[in-house]
Amino acid sequence: MNTLCRVVIAGTGRCLPARQVTNDELAESLQLDTSDEWIRTRTGIRSRCFAGPGETAATLGTEAARRALQSAGLRPEEIDVIICATVTPDLMCPATACLIQAALGCRPIPAFDLSAACSGFLYALAVGHQFVQTGMARQALVVGTEVLSRAMDLTDRGSCILFGDGAGAVLLSAPPSVNPQRGIHRIRLYADGSRQELIQVPSRVTPQPPPGLSVPQRLDFIRLVGREVFRFAVTRMIELIQQAERDCQELGLPPFDLLIPHQVNQRIIDAALEATHIPPSKVMVNLDKYGNTSAASIPIALDEALETGRCRPGDTLLLVAFGGGLTWSSALLTL
Ligand code: UT7
Numbered sequence: 001m002n003t004l005c006r007v008v009i010a011g012t013g014r015c016l017p018a019r020q021v022t023n024d025e026l027a028e029s030l031q032l033d034t035s036d037e038w039i040r041t042r043t044g045i046r047s048r049c050f051a052g053p054g055e056t057a058a059t060l061g062t063e064a065a066r067r068a069l070q071s072a073g074l075r076p077e078e079i080d081v082i083i084c085a086t087v088t089p090d091l092m093c094p095a096t097a098c099l100i101q102a103a104l105g106c107r108p109i110p111a112f113d114l115s116a117a118c119s120g121f122l123y124a125l126a127v128g129h130q131f132v133q134t135g136m137a138r139q140a141l142v143v144g145t146e147v148l149s150r151a152m153d154l155t156d157r158g159s160c161i162l163f164g165d166g167a168g169a170v171l172l173s174a175p176p177s178v179n180p181q182r183g184i185h186r187i188r189l190y191a192d193g194s195r196q197e198l199i200q201v202p203s204r205v206t207p208q209p210p211p212g213l214s215v216p217q218r219l220d221f222i223r224l225v226g227r228e229v230f231r232f233a234v235t236r237m238i239e240l241i242q243q244a245e246r247d248c249q250e251l252g253l254p255p256f257d258l259l260i261p262h263q264v265n266q267r268i269i270d271a272a273l274e275a276t277h278i279p280p281s282k283v284m285v286n287l288d289k290y291g292n293t294s295a296a297s298i299p300i301a302l303d304e305a306l307e308t309g310r311c312r313p314g315d316t317l318l319l320v321a322f323g324g325g326l327t328w329s330s331a332l333l334t335l
Contacts, residue, residue: 005174007132008183009335010139011072014168014303015063016290017049026161034157044266048164048291050149056090058099060167061145064299065100068141068169076104079171080137082111083128085120085144085295087201087324088151089113100143117199118262118323119189120144120295121168122331125319126187128172140172144295151201153221162264163222164291168299182314184333186247188240191325198225198232199324229326230268236328237261237272240320244332245276248316256282256332258311262321263287263297284310294323311335 021029023036023046039045051060061084069076084097091099097111116123121144128140145167152160172184200223208219241259248255259282261269266287273280284305293300298319305311313335322328 004133005135006178006180006183007129007172007174008178009170009333010173011068011070011074011171012169012299012303012306013064013067013069013071014166014300015060015067016166016300017051017055017060019050019052020047021050022047023161030154030160032157032160034161039161042267043162044285044288045161045291046288049166051147051165055147055165057086057088057145057147057167058090058096058103060147060165061086061096061143061169062100062103064145064167064169065104065141065143068171072171072173074139074171076106079104079106079139079141080109081128081131082106082109082141082143083124084111084113085116085124086113086146087115087117087120087294088147092203096145097143116191116295116327116329117325118264118292118294118297119321119325119327119329121298122187122319122321122329123189123327125170125184125331126189129184129187132172132174138173141169142172143167143169144297144299146294146296148222148292148294151220151222158226159222159224162292164293166290166293166296166300168296168303170299170302181253182334184331185251185253187329187331188243189327189329191327193325195232195326198228198326199223201324230265232326233264233268233322234271236322237268237320238275240328240330241272241276241278241318244318244330247332253316253332253334256318257315258282258284258305258317260284260298260301260305260317260319262323263290263301264292
């Protein structure tokens with residue numbers, strides 16, 4: 001029987017569009033009945049990045065992947081599998097992962113997309129982890145990339161203020177000799193499809209009206225029942241943190257050094273921190289600059305946390321996500 005390999009994060013990268021849009025600019029340009037003050041106090045968001053002409057989930061994902069390769073000191077030919085999490089793919093077919101593969105110039109390797117909304121990156125991390133852990137791949141590229149600005153109903157102030165565009169990527173590998181305290185310790189994935197109507201992004205092939213909605217609306221826009229999702233997010237984030245604290249004890253790990261939550265609303269994070277008694281100093285937050293970038297939010301925050309010294313090799317991280325599906329997920333790892 002093959003023994004399982006220990007899988008580490010060997011490199012990270014991110015790519016944000018150059019165009020940064022402040023709350024005031026958004027409200028003015030869309031003539032929305034909202035304000036910088038409302039958005040800041042209800043969400044913590046101050047600005048977000050919107051893709052420019054020619055920028056797509058594939059181009060942003062490719063650039064994030066290039067930077068992750070560079071930080072890992074690897075060449076595109078050394079990647080053995082690409083897994084891309086996105087709900088805003090360039091095309092329904094082929095997968096955005098194939099477009100990234102072509103742009104990077106990789107060998108013929110498996111490349112596919114995975115859809116789990118804001119939990120997408122952690123779902124993709126779990127799949128990449130298993131590829132490397134079982135020896136099916138030596139190096140796995142895991143990308144989260146979104147252009148949500150093209151899927152927003154720009155007349156709906158309850159949702160369009162939340163989202164932004166961007167991409168993040170990590171390279172997973174199994175070094176021959178690695179400290180057993182390092183690497184991915186545990187990933188937990190959950191879904192509850194019975195609450196699918198709370199966040200939806202229909203497409204051209206969605207039956208009209210989509211399940212759970214009685215009124216036909218324009219297709220391909222994000223629909224969000226914000227208040228319900230808020231409650232779900234707080235409850236699940238608390239559960240995930242408490243579960244991870246038990247996992248640390250069970251696995252003989254010290255308490256995690258940094259929590260990197262899905263970036264969507266400062267009030268969700270604050271409520272979860274209050275319930276779990278985690279100080280804000282142990283949490284990475286960058287939603288003020290980027291808003292909610294769905295599958296891209298955690299790898300962007302991870303890359304930024306490493307770059308700014310919020311975490312460093314040897315630190316134990318807890319990543320937690322929640323979103324459409326409904327889905328929720330966590331990953332406990334040591335850098
Ligand atoms: O990535 C997937 C996960 N997504 C989320 O986690 C989203 C979670 N939800 C949220 O972050 C929040 O629910 C929102 C930011 C979307 C909304 O904040 P809220 O505090 O839950 O507001 P609400 O929906 O309860 O609405 C309160 C009031 C309403 O007015 P009335 O009915 O009280 O008169 C809304 O019409 O705020 C109004 N409102 C706004 N006012 C100004 C909603 N959006 C806006 C806005 N500007 N942008």
